[in-house]
Amino acid sequence: MTKTPPREALTLAAAMNARRLSKVFVADQLGVTPAAVSQWASGHRPVPPEKAVKLADVVGTEPHLISARYAELQTNESGNVVPIRQAADGADERRNDLVIARLENDVDSLRYALGALVTVMTVHRPAEGAAVAKAIRKHVPVKFVKQGYVAELLGVLDKAGHE
Structure with missing residues (x-):
């Protein structure tokens, strides 16, 4: 029985495919191993929230779309995701x-x-x-x-x- 990868993993894999980015390239940009990127893109491991912003920049998406934990930490009081780099007014x-x-x-x-x-x-x-x-x-x-x-x-x- 095959387990469907989480939405975040599918989004990451799709973003990497859309930009034709190799796991080795992405890994080099983040200072991690290609195996880590492979595990994130396959859904075997979640993207750590501390890597989400940089990874999102590299693959061309938003961090809350590729890291559930990042999204959880960045959700404001009204339930909206507010990425750190776009936050204003405190x-x-x-x-x-x-x-x-x-x-x-x-x-x-x-x-x-x-x-x-x-x-x-x-x-x-x-x-x-x-x-x-x-x-x-x-x-x-x-x-x-x-x-x-x-x-x-x-x-x-x-x-x-x-x-």
Whole structure:
């Protein structure tokens, strides 16, 4: 059973064909591999939003037509897509504020989830908690281990391991 590529992939492939652009040429313009361009054009991988504007310029289309994630990030309050390069009257700033708010929300959600996991681990699995603390110290960069939220979590795991 063959899966139909997403609309964005079909649009990208059609734009490349219309301009007779090779995957190698497009890849060179974007600083990516031809395999990445092939995956985008076939729908095996979505076009990353950070590549959408440059890619759209190269193939001669609009970024929101070839990257669903770009379109999602660039949609204004009334549901209209407003490409970054055409934004006026502070629209860029509002979109940036929206992206920042989404990131802050994700960070808060992850903090709560990690806090809950550490709490459960310290109560029900203190031995595994010590192993997790050891793995964190091994794999997380030192600057994060010694400060902020990671340091707080490690402190809770260490305290539980000594009780």
